[in-house]
């Protein structure tokens with residue numbers, strides 16, 4: 001089993017200064033690597049992906065595909081090869097064209113691999129990078145790899161990092177714990193709040209050090225292969241189900257009629273006022289002064305406190321929900337990003353200026369009203385709550401079922417009549433049969449019934465089949481034009497990565 005334990009660190013002054021320095025250097029390295037990948041992509045985009053080794057054209061760093069990965073070095077994964085290209089050399093010169101130092105089997109190395117092997121060169125050129133632990137530097141490149149992987153799955157393109165969004169680094173090895181001290185390579189033994197003991201048998205796999213508003217934290221990844229992972233119950237063994245409807249006025253409505261308050265931690269009157277006062281203090285100080293920095297740290301601490309309070313509250317109620325005597329918990333499958341969208345812009349087309357064109361003046365579109373709703377939705381952070389419920393259900397061998405919540409609060413539970421007029425805030429009164437109840441508890445019951453329906457369906461049709469869920473978000477397809485790294489597959493005649501199979505030999509085509 002693999003889990004993470006979070007501790008607060010107590011670094012001394014030297015260690016704090018060193019960690020701040022590391023983060024600055026690592027951020028700069030991250031940005032450099034990202035820029036390197038972007039520029040090599042555009043080079044390839046303009047030049048085409050042809051290979052100098054094949055065409056035997058004159059070698060030039062711009063036209064050679066190896067140098068396009070910027071970081072230079074050996075382009076192939078070395079498994080059984082003994083040819084080593086000196087680091088920092090562009091590719092073509094050390095190669096003998098008639099005696100190519102690779103076989104068709106050796107895969108080309110990814111950008112991440114090349115950037116990792118270029119790290120020694122970096123340490124020679126910029127000796128201060130040698131102060132950082134080598135696994136930390138490697139993980140920094142891997143972090144960019146992950147960002148690219150997310151991008152290929154349809155999330156946003158990796159961003160250049162600044163001081164506010166780059167605050168952590170990861171160790172892959174060399175972390176030891178003894179008493180209330182933790183050993184971090186190149187930083188030395190550091191004191192930490194030993195708030196929970198690492199269970200016996202667990203080995204430290206990795207550790208991420210993170211700077212937060214009130215100090216430094218470390219998240220230790222521990223593993224014990226002899227302890228089995230939590231396995232959720234199969235749906236066919238589920239008998240009792242509870243439905244949850246998430247809301248703003250009350251945070252959770254359960255299908256057994258129980259309601260859980262929403263403390264509105266970030267949007268209640270007191271916190272809002274406190275935030276306003278502290279932010280005003282920042283804006284009234286002289287720009288870039290130490291006093292302004294001090295004041296903005298106070299704002300940061302307040303935000304941290306809000307987050308911590310919310311986390312604690314959510315763990316509490318998640319525990320309360322999960323510890324009910326049920327086998328499965330049904331929640332809504334919400335598209336929160338969609339809910340948080342801004343209102344569409346309304347342009348006045350009737351008002352015309354003397355030239356006959358529209359003035360392009362904007363009309364009220366209700367955004368100022370929606371703003372407060374959006375803040376309330378963000379404050380409730382339903383997704384975070386669902387994640388916690390999911391974790392706890394799995395931990396206790398129960399199941400979490402996400403269900404399409406469409407029309408769950410306007411559908412009559414007596415006659416099935418579905419209409420918006422059925423509902424007036426929390427009151428539900430069917431306009432056809434006169435059935436009435438609390439709208440959100442009704443919705444929770446509807447969710448429960450849908451989960452039961454799904455389970456019955458699966459009991460009949462087998463576990464693998466599910467009724468089509470139209471709300472499930474599909475990953476968007478990216479346009480070809482958007483920037484890609486060499487991780488993407490590009491089939492070009494000159495690219496040895498393209499798996500052109502020779503029909504005669506059946507062997508992967510090599511470069512002749």
Ligand SMILES: [Zn+2]
Pocket residue numbers: 412413414415416417430431432433434435
């Ligand atoms: Zn009805």
